[in-house]
Amino acid sequence: MRWNTVVIVFCGALALGCGPAGGGGAAGSGGIKGGAAGTTAGASGAGGLGGVGGAAGAAGTTGAAGASGSAGAAGAAGTIGAAGASGSAGAAGAAGTIGAAGASGVAGHGGAGIGGAAGGAGAGIGGAAGGGGAGVGGGPITCASLPGTLIDLGTLPGDTDSAAVGIDDRGNVVATSTSSTTSGSFFWRSGTTIPLVGAFGLARAIAMNHNGRTIGAVGGSCTGHSCFAAWDAPSPSPTTFGVALSVQMSVGFVGDNGAPFALVQVQPGDIRTIHAVTWPPSLGTAFIDLGTIDGVSTTGSAASAANSLGQAVGSSGGRAVIWDPSIRDLGNLGAGGASGVDINDASEVAGTSATASGPRHAFLWTAGVLQDLGTLQGGFSEAVSISAAGDGAGNSDGHAFLWRAGTMIDLGTLGGASSAVVAINDAGQVAGNSQTAAGNSHAFLWQAGVMTDLGTLGGTTSGATAINASGRVVGGSITASGNSHAFVACPADSSTGSP
Numbered sequence: 001m002r003w004n005t006v007v008i009v010f011c012g013a014l015a016l017g018c019g020p021a022g023g024g025g026a027a028g029s030g031g032i033k034g035g036a037a038g039t040t041a042g043a044s045g046a047g048g049l050g051g052v053g054g055a056a057g058a059a060g061t062t063g064a065a066g067a068s069g070s071a072g073a074a075g076a077a078g079t080i081g082a083a084g085a086s087g088s089a090g091a092a093g094a095a096g097t098i099g100a101a102g103a104s105g106v107a108g109h110g111g112a113g114i115g116g117a118a119g120g121a122g123a124g125i126g127g128a129a130g131g132g133g134a135g136v137g138g139g140p141i142t143c144a145s146l147p148g149t150l151i152d153l154g155t156l157p158g159d160t161d162s163a164a165v166g167i168d169d170r171g172n173v174v175a176t177s178t179s180s181t182t183s184g185s186f187f188w189r190s191g192t193t194i195p196l197v198g199a200f201g202l203a204r205a206i207a208m209n210h211n212g213r214t215i216g217a218v219g220g221s222c223t224g225h226s227c228f229a230a231w232d233a234p235s236p237s238p239t240t241f242g243v244a245l246s247v248q249m250s251v252g253f254v255g256d257n258g259a260p261f262a263l264v265q266v267q268p269g270d271i272r273t274i275h276a277v278t279w280p281p282s283l284g285t286a287f288i289d290l291g292t293i294d295g296v297s298t299t300g301s302a303a304s305a306a307n308s309l310g311q312a313v314g315s316s317g318g319r320a321v322i323w324d325p326s327i328r329d330l331g332n333l334g335a336g337g338a339s340g341v342d343i344n345d346a347s348e349v350a351g352t353s354a355t356a357s358g359p360r361h362a363f364l365w366t367a368g369v370l371q372d373l374g375t376l377q378g379g380f381s382e383a384v385s386i387s388a389a390g391d392g393a394g395n396s397d398g399h400a401f402l403w404r405a406g407t408m409i410d411l412g413t414l415g416g417a418s419s420a421v422v423a424i425n426d427a428g429q430v431a432g433n434s435q436t437a438a439g440n441s442h443a444f445l446w447q448a449g450v451m452t453d454l455g456t457l458g459g460t461t462s463g464a465t466a467i468n469a470s471g472r473v474v475g476g477s478i479t480a481s482g483n484s485h486a487f488v489a490c491p492a493d494s495s496t497g498s499p
Helices: none
Strands: 008-010 150-154 161-167 173-178 183-189 192-195 204-208 213-217 228-232 239-241 249-254 260-265 274-278 302-306 312-316 319-323 327-331 339-343 349-354 360-366 369-372 381-386 392-396 399-404 407-410 415-424 430-436 441-447 450-453 458-467 473-479 484-489
Touching: 150 161, 161 204, 161 458, 173 204, 173 484, 183 204, 204 249, 213 249, 228 260, 249 302, 260 302, 274 302, 274 312, 319 339, 319 349, 339 381, 349 392, 360 392, 381 415, 399 430, 415 458, 430 450, 430 458, 441 473
Parallel strands: 161 484, 302 339, 360 381, 399 415, 441 458
Antiparallel strands: 008 249, 150 484, 161 173, 161 473, 173 183, 183 192, 204 213, 213 228, 228 239, 249 260, 260 274, 302 312, 312 319, 312 339, 319 327, 339 349, 349 360, 349 381, 360 369, 381 392, 392 399, 392 415, 399 407, 415 430, 430 441, 441 450, 458 473, 473 484
């Protein structure tokens, strides 16, 4: 399964972050504002979820008044739901202290006590108290407690925008957090925000694999120390890797086996010599040059994905290639411009190639045979992701598609003209983005023949960036205040208590 990434390029000897792609904009997310949105103080949501879970007891704590921000006295005034349905929880946080700076936020759920914990982060994820034992359990925010919900992950303190980069199979989310003057990253787990510890003044997450291995950029001049770092969720402590070079470098993704992959200009002054490189899962300073298909340095190469066996796919010299561990030609569909895009543990490869007739087509490579997957309407197609079972997902003629059992299935749209795939998981669930009938871009989850609109955090647009094995989708969404916040979307049938 391929994991979407945000690439940062280090140019020359200076670590120049060339931008985190704003997290939401993946695959036609339609103008997700990238970045994050700090919690707008207060907004407990006037009762938010009302009496869900029956909180508030006699006083109905935290309803209307509950959201007032610092030490806000939610107090007795606000009866949640009708006179505090099912009272036993009683005094949810006594004075309704919504934690510092009124972090309630989660789309108006804060004051309903969506969860006690984690308030302080200003992440709008329930302030500490506020809901104390009220609302949805007063404990960790989980998909089990909020099925079918888009959860606002907020930002780091003082920041205004955030964007989710990835989610692992345990539910740990990694996101970037920014303001006009600051930049950082954090893990989010069950309502708790864990800031990543940086190295040399910067912690910028770029990619996460399904086991939680996260790679990113660290600060400094890239002279005399490593350029990159890895974090293993949910631990915020970094392990630096890479080597200082006076050439262009960019780290791109982390394989399913934990090995980082990057691009390096191996010959200073010659832009044609950009090669795919990797490090072992144990990291270190010395990278491994994956070389080129013909052994000529100026041919160049680039990797796109790697499975848990350490096999990687990509392109070199206009050919789709696999490294296993040496480079091997997968061919093309009659013309150059071919690339392997994703690989599963059965060594099946999804990719895209130009055809003899011109338009690009998606392909599936299995046991030495390259199969043209065709198109939906006779135009073009491209592969994006492949599942463990060999189902391919991609885009064709403006629509997302699923390739299953020899058939290309049109996944349709959310009422608008177009849709696009972000990834498929091993359960065959597809995450992506689609235009709605109103012309806005919304994230979607497709499963069992149904495309579900995941909605927004109060604004007009949202965009998916990744999906995990449980069908939880992460991305970014414009909020009612106009900022962009990271989100995790919980399937309506969530049944576990994991994050």
